[in-house]
Amino acid sequence: MRVISSAEIDQVLTFPALVDALAEAFAGDMVTPVRHHHEVEHPAAHGTLLLMPAWSGPATPGGFMGVKVVSVFPENGKHNLPSVLASYLLMNGETGEPMAVLDGTRLTVWRTAAASALAARYLARKDASRMVMVGSGSLAPFLIRAHMSQRPIREVALWNHRPEKAESLAAELRAEGLPVRAVTDLEGAVREADLVSCATLSSSPIVKGEWLKEGAHLDLVGAFNLKMREADDEALRRSEIYIDTDAARSEGGDVALSLQSGAITPDHVRGTLSDLCRKPHLRAEKAITTFKSVGTALEDLAAAILVWRSTAIPS
Template identity: 45%
Template sequence: MNEPISISADFIDRHHRYAELIELLRRAFAESAVTIPDRLHYDFGSTAEKLNSTLLVMPAWQNGQDLGIKLVTINPENSAQDLPAIQGSYLLMDARTGVIRAMIEGTSLTRKRTAATSALAASYLADPAADSLLMIGTGALAPELIAAHASVRPIRRVYLWGRRPARARELARELTNDQYEVRPVEKIDSVIREVAVISTATLSAEPLVCGADLQPGQHLDLVGAYKPDMRESDDEAVRKAAIFVDTYTGAIQESGDLHIPLQKGVIQRDQVLAELSELCAGKHPGRSSAAEITLFKSVGYALEDLVAARYYHQKWDTLKPGEPKIGR
């Protein structure tokens, strides 16, 4: 029996293409052929004093094809040790035999499938002519979200805000390229009114995006705030927007961006208009007018992991003979 292969972060970075992964996700969401049990969510302590970290266990399978499971930890204090907050591993198996096909570095997989999912949603919800983006957050997801959005919309100007201005300046220099210029900003409200797309990827417990600042036609992509007591947008932002989610159950129950305004009565459940599978299957058209403010809230879905794992495994299988397969 063949030993399972090991797919590294370096391999993923070198062979990933957003346009390819986004289309695979579009097809998978539309077909809804993958079984997704409820994911397991546990809080634990990185120290003995406080339960400040999270363990996620995310299984998924398609009968007769693939079975996968992802283990992810989210440790907000990792930045103090210069480590990404999200750590993870993915196990891809043959659903017919249970044989392990691949062990995949889960942190890179998670970043790229998360960004690809945001871009997939933006392909239905953002202004087709959107050429500007405000990225709120300077963590490991920020470069991926910028690149993913720029793969579905003609982004030319990117503004980057982070709690550490020096980090924002450094990252802006690293990310500027021939397609788009990245400019650091010290205040969110200095540019938020003039951009077409706003993407947030933070671990903030307090709103960073205020509805008073949102302008007609903007698209708001909320990626952080993965717990019911965390939020990146305020009540007014949610009230003003046409709301879409990756999945109803996950986004409504797990993130404070929707859970809190629903509990307060600011919005009602029927104001969450569609989940991503309905957009991809053509059951909802997405953006309804040029002036509409759209909001997409994601918390992650195991279908995305399985699709990404298949994608990277197929990349491995189709490499030219002699090309190195394992990175650092």
């Protein structure tokens, strides 16, 4: 059994290839049971254990099987560790034989960004050139690169509630040749943006619907529980909404919260990524679109398979 590090994952993955792999997976027949969620009590800390299984469907003989094991320990900072850690076990779908263990934390940021870019492939205008990145955490560089792989992005405005963090990340990305600048006027940046991507842990809306111009695409990646929110009700009311899976109707902030409050009705959500990949959406030029993701094991398995095939040692 092989161990595949974060460096190896970075070396072999590209967003065009990963977005294509996710498109094939969402249009296919992978089986993705409901994720297992367990609260873990420890004398020194409280944590959460998540188990996310998936396997190739009956139309794919042999195939693959996998499970991501995720631990969430909010107090890990005092141990100089990330609060979220993950490992991915990839197995032979016919025999169950373990094939590889991958760095699940790295795999997650790649597949999460790729899923947003896949949605933008269908929902963002083809000529989208101005992007706003809200948040400067670990996902931000991946989301910027992912969206740039699908649309002709020429300008990226990066905003964070702590301006110094936005300045620091923007400088790093400019050094890589990416057209990123830090901004403090979020409203002004959003009003000019063709694509707005949010990856924060905000407990209250940051992006307001009145700021979104005609034809804009809103990508909501953060707000992973019902205590968080990145966009207000008006942003969702004005949008054609798509979600990664039906779980986003009840999990995570934004869409689930607007549905609960009655700000939008269930039929306001047009469909899922599977729907988009099987029957592409024909967007109106002036339509505002929104994509909300909560994550799915299907994405992890598709990404792990691509890494495995890209790092396989020829026999």
